[in-house]
């Protein structure tokens with residue numbers, strides 16, 4: 509995996525200590541993280557809410573992370589692990605443990621236009637059910 513510094517430089521973003529720390533937290537994350545969770549991880553090293561908001565905003569603009577919203581009005585943030593324009597990956601929420609995951613191993617074709625003149629500008633695919641752990645526990 510590229511270092512946080514490499515990712516920032518490639519995206520043309522300034523490499524501040526705060527940005528590096530926040531990006532490192534997202535690199536180590538097991539799944540998309542909320543503002544709260546990211547803030548909790550970087551507060552001990554002296555970063556505040558505003559720094560986190562600004563950094564996440566800049567990362568989203570530069571397409572190095574993406575936002576996930578599962579219908580619960582909570583934004584979560586995750587690293588973009590691959591750029592594969594004709595496809596997007598679905599997000600999965602487990603109804604038992606509440607975990608939200610990027611299903612990077614599944615590729616869903618992107619739809620850019622429909623036959624009847626609509627222009628698609630965003631595509632979010634999310635699935636709900638039981639994650640592999642909970643499905644195994646409940647069977």
Ligand SMILES: [Zn+2]
Pocket residue numbers: 602603604605606607638639640641642643
């Ligand atoms: Zn689960």
Ligand SMILES: [Zn+2]
Pocket residue numbers: 574576586597598599609610611
């Ligand atoms: Zn994702």
